[in-house]
Amino acid sequence: MFQGNTYPLGGGVQQTLAGERAERIPNSLEGYATAAMQANGVVFACMAVRMLVFSAVRFQFQAFNRGRPSVMFGGRELELLERPWRGGTTQDLLTQMIQDADLAGNSFWTEHDGELVRMRPDWVEIVLAPRRLRGGQLGWTRMGYRYTEGGTGSGAEPVILLPDEVAHFAPIPDPLATFRGMSWLTPVVREIQADGLMVQHKRRFFENGATPNMVVTGITAANQTEFDAIIDMLEANHAGVANAYRTLYLAAGADAKVVGADLKQIEFATVQGRGETRIAAAAGVHPVIVGLSEGLQGSSLNAGNYGQARRRFADGTMHPLWQNAAGSLEQLVAPPGPATRLWYDARDVPFLREDRKDAAEIQQTKAQTVRTYVDAGFTPESAVAAVAAEDDGLLVHTGLFSVQLQPANTQPALPAKAEGE
Incomplete structure (x- = not known):
């Protein structure tokens, strides 16, 4: 029994209940893995960059102070993420998560016998039930997950898991589904096919004597x-x-x-480079970060341009992915208190070292601002709060002058003269 509904277990679990439907992952994991990742150098390069940077963080708990994120700290509960399985590391876990999400749009994990277990995305079904309101249906509610080893047609006995037993990482939502995600490869399938044809064209050109x-x-x-x-x-x-x-x-x-025409006459490099750039754009990776042809010419390699491309990749792609991953894994690693959350620690990521420099400069500027407010006569507590919230309305003045901090229109009392002076 669950929320007033009866769900059969055992042999009848594959039967479809009245009003129930299952969302199967529409993308072919095997197809994307073999025809895209393993057969296309551009797709592999984009996925490799995403995996290497995404897997460089570690997880911590983060406390909230007055409603804002504050200090990060560790705990024994994090051992499940630090050693997800025998011989595994956090980097192994994150690499598999982002690879599943890139190829299938979803990554499913559960805990069993003290270890994290990966469920192949195309073997998982998200079981939904209709929401009833005032005699009608108001969307769908997620009842759980059904995992069948080998797929639904394998004949294996499925495993039913409740929503709080599964960490579901789906960074790009499928617009035609309620809960499942979508691979970033889906919109650029034709570009991948075209790039493959370009490679084949180049190969045929040389196989036929390097002539038209x-x-x-x-x-x-x-x-x-x-x-x-x-x-x-x-x-x-x-x-x-x-x-x-x-x-x-x-x-x-x-x-x-x-x-016909040779490779130079058809501007082969330009045509192929445009397709590579569109694939990289779908992956959220700048061509200069991947090392694609269009990123290795002109002013793209200038220090300032490369820095901006790196920051765009970190701020616009990696940080949202890390946030989503931390929130998804929180299903299996509960924070120790109500005012804490599972979060990622990117302070030791080599790719973000320039960002750490910028963060230190920002912190120094904030400290100087607090010092200026205090010297101007505002209370230290209100100065810190105003800088943290970026709200000058939180400042509270002491009524004292800056520097001397003496009341207005007053002079310090002179020391009393000794008798006989």
């Missing part, structure tokens, strides 16, 4: 057999990279003409 297409006319042959023999001879002596730039000899009346 050629038409030979006027070949004199008595019959089809003799014509085929001449064609076979030409292919054997002039097709392929090994025969590139060899001289072509033709009999009287025969003529060879070049048709």
Whole structure:
């Protein structure tokens, strides 16, 4: 029994209940893994950069002070994330999470016998039930998860898990679903296919002698057999990279003409580079960070431009992913108190060292501002609160002058003269 509904277990678990439906992951994990990640260098490079940076953080608990995030601290509860399974590390966990999310749009984890267990995304179904309100349906509510080893058609016994037993990481929501996520590869599938065709085109160009297409006319042959023999001879002596730039000899009346265009004439590098940039944009990675062709020319490599690209990748891609991952894993690692949360610690990430420098400069500026407020006669407590909240309305003045901090229109009393002076 759950919320007034009866759910059968055991052999009847695969039966569809009245009003229930299951959201299956529509993307093919196997298809994206083999045809995109393993077969396309641009996709692999983008995913590799995302994985390397995403897996560099560690998790901590963070306390709230007056409603704002404050100090971070550790705890024994974090051991599950620091050693998620025998021989595993936090980096292994995060690498698998972001890889599942990139390929399938979702990453599912649960805890069993003190270890985190990955559930292959395309073998998981999100079980939903209708929300009833005033006789009608108001959307769907998540009842749990159904995991079937090998997939729904494997015949294996499924495992039912409640929502609070699963950490569901889905950074990009699917607009056509309620709870499942969407892979960033989905919008650029055609770009990936086009990039593959460009690679194949380049390969064919070199396989056929590093020359455009050629038409030979006027070949004199008595019959089809003799014509085929001449064609076979030409292919054997002039097709392929090994025969590139060899001289072509033709009999009287025969003529060879070049048709089509070479790689330079069709601006091959430019056309391919545009597609690579669109794939990188979908991944949220600047081409200069990945090392793509369009990121390695012009002013992209200037120190200022590279710094801005790095900051865009960190602030616009990585930090939201880390926040989502921490919130998702909080289902399995409960914070120790009501005013705390599971959070990520990016202070030791090498990719963000420049950001740490900026943070130190900001902190120094805040300290100088607090000092200025206190010297001007405001209370230290209100000065700290105003700087933290960025609200000058929180300042409370002591009524004393700055520096001397004496009441207005008063002078310090002179010391009493000793008798006889």
